[in-house]
Amino acid sequence: MKDVNIQELRQMCYRQSKIPGEFMLQLRCAGNYLDAKWLEMVQYVCQTWGNGQLHIGTRLTFSIPGIKVEYIDEVNEYIAPYIYEMECNICGVEMDTSKGYPYIGPRNIVACIGGIHCIKANINTQELAHKIEKLIYPNPYHIKIGIGGCPNDCAKAQFQDIGIVGVTKPVYYQDRCIGCEACVKKCKKVATRVLEKNDQEKITKDMCCCVGCGECVTICPTGAWQRQDQVYYKIFIGGRSGKQFPRMGKMFANWLSEKAVLQIIERWPEFSRWVLKGQAEYLHGGHLIDRAGYHNFKKFMLDGVELNEEALIADNVYWDEQEYRSNIHLKNIESHPNVN
Ligand code: SF4
Ligand code: SF4
C-alpha cells in the first residue's frame, strides 16, 4: 500500500474508513437537487472503485465508501465532469476540477425542496444555495449552512452554523376581505396567533410576532392576503450538535433582503480567518462566534453590508447550552457542581 496522507485526503473530501487503506468519497451537491443522469455516474463509482454501497450523507452528500487509496487519482479524474457541472456551471464557482475537491471545510449546503415543489415555500432554496456555494467554496474554513423555504424549517436551519429561512410579509387588501376568519383560525392552529377580527369585521395583525410563514395567504378564499414579490429571510446562528455544548441556534436577523443575506455570508471566511488567526481548523461556527463574542461577530459580519430598511438585527443573543451538557433534565440540579 502506498504512503497515505490522511489529512490531505480528508481535505479532498475522502474520509478515512475503519478499514485500513479505504476511504469514503463525499460528493457535494449544493441545494441537494440535481439532474438524475448523475446517478449513473455515482453508481459507476460505487461499483467500480467502492464497495458497491452508497450512503446518502447526513449533509445530503453522495457518500461512497470502500474506495482504496490507490484508486483515488482515478476516481478524481472520473468525477471531474460532475464537479465541473455542480460547482462551476451551476454555482459559478471558480476552481480546478481535475484533481477532485480542494477543500472539505465548507460543508455541503443543505436545502429543502423549497419553491421548486413545495406549496408552503417562500423562496427558491436551490438558487440561494447555488449563490452561497460561490461565496464560500473553495475555502479552507469550516461552515455548515442550511436553508429552509419557510418557517417549517425542514432543513433544520436552527441547528446549523448559519441557518437561513425564507419568509414573506403578506399584504392585506381589506376590500377583498369577507371576514370569514379562515386566516385567523389557520394562524392560530399552525403559527403564532397574531390575527384577530376587529369590530369592523376586518382583520388586525400583531406584526411583532408574525413569523412570515404565509399560511394566511394560502387559506384565504378571496385573495385578501397576498404575498409580495419581495421575499425576506431570517438568519439563525450558532446552532450545533456534538459533544461540546450542543445547542439550538438563535435568531441573528429577520426580514433581510437576499442582497443583505449574501453580503453577510460572504463575510464568513474572513471572519473565520480573523478569529482563527489564519489557521483553518475544524470548529463549529458557534464556537468561533463564542470566541469572538457576539458583539464582535455582529460588528464584523455587518461591516459593509447594505441592510434593507425592514431588516432587524439581534441586539444580543442569550445562549442556553448548559442544559444539555449537564443533564439538567435527567438529574437533580444539586448533583451538578459545574452548573451555576
Ligand atoms: S421548509 Fe417549508 S418550503 Fe421547505 S419543504 Fe418544508 S414546508 Fe416546504
Ligand atoms: S381568510 Fe381572507 S377573507 Fe377570510 S377573514 Fe381572512 S383575510 Fe378576510
Ligand code: SF4
Ligand atoms: S404569515 Fe404566518 S404568522 Fe404571519 S399572520 Fe400569516 S399565518 Fe400568521
